[in-house]
Amino acid sequence: MPQSTHDRAAELHNLAAHAHSAAATAHGKGDHLTAHELSKQAHEHSMNVNKLVEELGTKAARVQQKPKQST
Numbered sequence: 001m002p003q004s005t006h007d008r009a010a011e012l013h014n015l016a017a018h019a020h021s022a023a024a025t026a027h028g029k030g031d032h033l034t035a036h037e038l039s040k041q042a043h044e045h046s047m048n049v050n051k052l053v054e055e056l057g058t059k060a061a062r063v064q065q066k067p068k069q070s071t
Contacts, residue, residue, distance in 0.1 A: 012048050012052070
């Protein structure tokens with residue numbers, strides 16, 4: 001079954017949160033290179049979520065603007 005846009009956005013939010021957490025752990029251990037890479041991944045996931053949310057907003061706006069057909 002295809003994944004809904006909402007489910008994909010939630011998944012990306014979770015991936016970003018996990019990457020942030022892992023980056024903080026790596027930074028706390030002094031592994032700044034890994035922390036930096038994980039932070040970059042978190043940023044990418046967050047940007048992808050933003051793109052999906054904007055698409056959802058655009059689709060919702062289009063649906064609301066559609067004139068209702070009278071019967």
